[in-house]
Amino acid sequence: MTWLLRKDLLxxxxxxxxxxxxxxxxxxxxxxxxxxxxxGPSRPRVAIVDETAPGETVQVGSSRVEVARYARRLxxxxxxxxxxxxxxxxxxxxxxxxxxxxxxxxxxxAKVSSGTGQGQLELIYNGDALEQSLVQSQxxxxxxxxxxxxxxxxxxAAAQAIEVLLKGGNLGVLGAPEDLVGLNRIPGLLREVIAHxxxxxxxxxxxxxxxxxxxxxxxxxxxxxxxxxxxxxxxVHSVLLHGRRTPLDAFAVVVAVSVSVMxxxxxxxxxxxxxxxxxxxxxxxxxxxxxxxxxxxGKGLLAGVCSFLVxxxxxxxxxxxxxxxxxxxxxxxAALAAxxxxxxxxxxxxxxxxxxxxxxxLLGILLSLPLALLALVPAGAVGHGFxxxxxxxxxxxxxxxxxxxxxxxxxxxxxxMGLPVVHLLVLVAAFGALASAGLRREV
Amino acid sequence: MSHxxxxxxxxxxxxxxxxxxxxxxxxxxxxxxALLGPNGAGKTTLLSILAGAQQADAGTVQPDRRLIGWxxxxxxxxxxxxVAENLAFFARLEGVPDVEAAVAGMLEQTGLAERARExxxxxxxxxxxxxxxxxxxxxxxxxxxxxxxxxxxxxxxRERLWLFLAGLARAGRxxxxxxxxxxxxxxxxxxxxxxxxxxxxxxGTPGLLVERSGLGGGDLEQALVAFLAAAxxxxxxxx
Numbered sequence: 040m041t042w043l044l045r046k047d048l049l050x051x052x053x054x055x056x057x058x059x060x061x062x063x064x065x066x067x068x069x070x071x072x073x074x075x076x077x078x079g080p081s082r083p084r085v086a087i088v089d090e091t092a093p094g095e096t097v098q099v100g101s102s103r104v105e106v107a108r109y110a111r112r113l114x115x116x117x118x119x120x121x122x123x124x125x126x127x128x129x130x131x132x133x134x135x136x137x138x139x140x141x142x143x144x145x146x147x148x149a150k151v152s153s154g155t156g157q158g159q160l161e162l163i164y165n166g167d168a169l170e171q172s173l174v175q176s177q178x179x180x181x182x183x184x185x186x187x188x189x190x191x192x193x194x195x196a197a198a199q200a201i202e203v204l205l206k207g208g209n210l211g212v213l214g215a216p217e218d219l220v221g222l223n224r225i226p227g228l229l230r231e232v233i234a235h236x237x238x239x240x241x242x243x244x245x246x247x248x249x250x251x252x253x254x255x256x257x258x259x260x261x262x263x264x265x266x267x268x269x270x271x272x273x274x275v276h277s278v279l280l281h282g283r284r285t286p287l288d289a290f291a292v293v294v295a296v297s298v299s300v301m302x303x304x305x306x307x308x309x310x311x312x313x314x315x316x317x318x319x320x321x322x323x324x325x326x327x328x329x330x331x332x333x334x335x336x337g338k339g340l341l342a343g344v345c346s347f348l349v350x351x352x353x354x355x356x357x358x359x360x361x362x363x364x365x366x367x368x369x370x371x372x373a374a375l376a377a378x379x380x381x382x383x384x385x386x387x388x389x390x391x392x393x394x395x396x397x398x399x400x401l402l403g404i405l406l407s408l409p410l411a412l413l414a415l416v417p418a419g420a421v422g423h424g425f426x427x428x429x430x431x432x433x434x435x436x437x438x439x440x441x442x443x444x445x446x447x448x449x450x451x452x453x454x455x456m457g458l459p460v461v462h463l464l465v466l467v468a469a470f471g472a473l474a475s476a477g478l479r480r481e482v
Numbered sequence: 483m484s485h486x487x488x489x490x491x492x493x494x495x496x497x498x499x500x501x502x503x504x505x506x507x508x509x510x511x512x513x514x515x516a517l518l519g520p521n522g523a524g525k526t527t528l529l530s531i532l533a534g535a536q537q538a539d540a541g542t543v544q545p546d547r548r549l550i551g552w553x554x555x556x557x558x559x560x561x562x563x564x565v566a567e568n569l570a571f572f573a574r575l576e577g578v579p580d581v582e583a584a585v586a587g588m589l590e591q592t593g594l595a596e597r598a599r600e601x602x603x604x605x606x607x608x609x610x611x612x613x614x615x616x617x618x619x620x621x622x623x624x625x626x627x628x629x630x631x632x633x634x635x636x637x638x639x640r641e642r643l644w645l646f647l648a649g650l651a652r653a654g655r656x657x658x659x660x661x662x663x664x665x666x667x668x669x670x671x672x673x674x675x676x677x678x679x680x681x682x683x684x685x686g687t688p689g690l691l692v693e694r695s696g697l698g699g700g701d702l703e704q705a706l707v708a709f710l711a712a713a714x715x716x717x718x719x720x721x
Contacts (some may be wrong), residue, residue: 326534
């Protein structure tokens with residue numbers, strides 16, 4: 040087998056373009072996928088037409104809420120471009136300069152202040168279905184956030200007013216007395232008055248007023264808490280069931296390395312084995328000079344070791360930019376080795392079925408790329424039935440198990456490394472058997 | 483006298499198709515045996531089984547397959563390796579004790595010494611075939627089987643190859659080759675085997691095949707066509 044490895048290395052060394060492609064292509068694909076995962080969606084460019092008077096505010100109790108402040112919060116989710124008029128905005132959308140426009144009408148503050156109607160924004164947009172969906176979803180989310188902020192501000196102002204009503208003081212509203220007696224003090228004051236009032240209809244009336252003041256003070260106090268609940272009725276409390284939370288950057292590194300290892304191992308193993316058939320050497324080799332198992336082991340070893348080394352180099356290189364826990368590096372090695380073995384076994388199965396290197400390479404790419412993308416589809420992103428199919432497909436190929444093993448090794452994520460590694464070893468045996476059966480075909 | 487090659491009851495089936503049907507023959511040291519027959523007769527299957535590249539469903543072959551050298555129809559070589567590297571790789575797999583000496587000897591014997599450092603992918607078809615045969619011989623086998631060795635060669639290259647193979651036979655090797663060119667068998671072979679639809683129909687000298695054909699002389703090509711036609715008629719009558 041040593042001579043087989045030496046021969047294959049010699050052939051690889053004389054195929055520099057192939058080797059360069061074998062290394063650069065998976066690294067490029069891996070970086071693209073990692074980049075796409077680690078970055079959020081890009082912000083759409085949106086024109087803003089603010090027709091409100093500068094500094095316009097909405098009066099809430101004693102507070103004034105500035106409209107522009109919440110408009111800015113709305114536009115923080117997009118790449119906002121201020122334009123002078125609605126006509127200019129429509130022109131910019133038509134020319135493709137911006138994807139959409141939001142018009143803030145001049146009466147928005149008046150409408151919100153009146154409390155009789157909602158303030159309305161106008162959204163004008165264009166573009167294909169994907170762009171429309173992106174603009175709608177981002178602006179809807181931003182509007183929900185802005186509404187929440189606005190509502191919180193109103194709730195705070197209302198709570199402040201209730202506080203003054205309860206404790207007394209200055210309400211800050213034009214025309215209101217400057218030193219209000221707080222509702223909390225009224226029952227006590229009334230009790231003193233009642234004590235000095237002779238029994239009779241006047242005293243009975245005062246007792247009724249005192250009972251009302253007691254009741255009102257208690258319930259107004261309760262309404263402060265109710266207001267807080269109305270301001271944000273639902274709060275999210277996050278609980279991570281298994282393992283620790285993986286930073287997106289560290290996960291992107293794991294994805295990038297897994298993709299690179301997959302491509303390199305699959306293409307090397309598949310190409311190396313298919314080369315024996317393409318050069319008509321397979322029949323000569325397995326006629327007793329070399330057993331099928333040793334031939335497969337040799338090809339798998341070469342592909343596995345090469346991809347393992349590239350994966351390790353990538354982890355070490357990326358580790359300079361993304362914080363990784365180097366104390367876990369022995370686990371990295373184990374996960375990388377198991378992943379490389381799984382991918383190499385898949386490559387051998389492909390190589391045993393193909394008659395030419397080109398066919399084997401094409402088959403390897405056509406099979407590997409969708410497998411990687413499928414394994415990255417999160418639960419809930421697709422229909423239940425389709426996700427079940429994805430789960431089954433991901434289970435019978437090594438990418439997901441390799442990704443889980445490496446993620447567990449690098450990021451201490453869940454599931455733990457043991458199960459994916461065992462899964463990979465089972466797949467190595469299964470694909471190895473498939474490759475061996477493939478080699479038994481007519482040579 | 484012990485035979486260099488002894489084949490008994492070889493049978494090979496691909497599903498419903500019987501590629502070889504109870505084929506048996508012997509060959510002695512120094513013999514140059516031609517294997518003749520139409521396309522699909524089973525010639526390549528027979529040679530692949532003798533070489534150990536395929537397994538028979540029944541029958542035996544002596545000696546062990548590793549003692550039989552093989553040159554398949556399509557040159558089985560690594561085009562990115564040089565001539566010498568190809569020879570050395572297969573010599574090591576064959577377990578040749580002194581690889582360097584064996585490679586040097588084979589390069590000399592096949593006239594490829596000057597091409598030793600050239601990558602095989604850059605050689606002409608004729609030279610590739612010579613390397614292919616040289617690899618079949620690198621383990622110094624007593625028996626060499628060649629599947630249509632002259633198929634891709636020009637007349638001058640064919641002539642050189644026949645001289646080389648005749649030299650091997652004179653040195654005591656047993657050479658079994660398949661060919662679609664009966665005139666080559668007539669000129670170079672000491673014995674001919676005729677295979678048709680997996681059955682061995684004739685085993686004898688080329689002269690005897692001409693006699694059996696009933697043509698009363700002429701070349702082996704005409705004799706083979708007549709012989710196969712007569713065999714076909716006999717089959718039809720017996721059914």
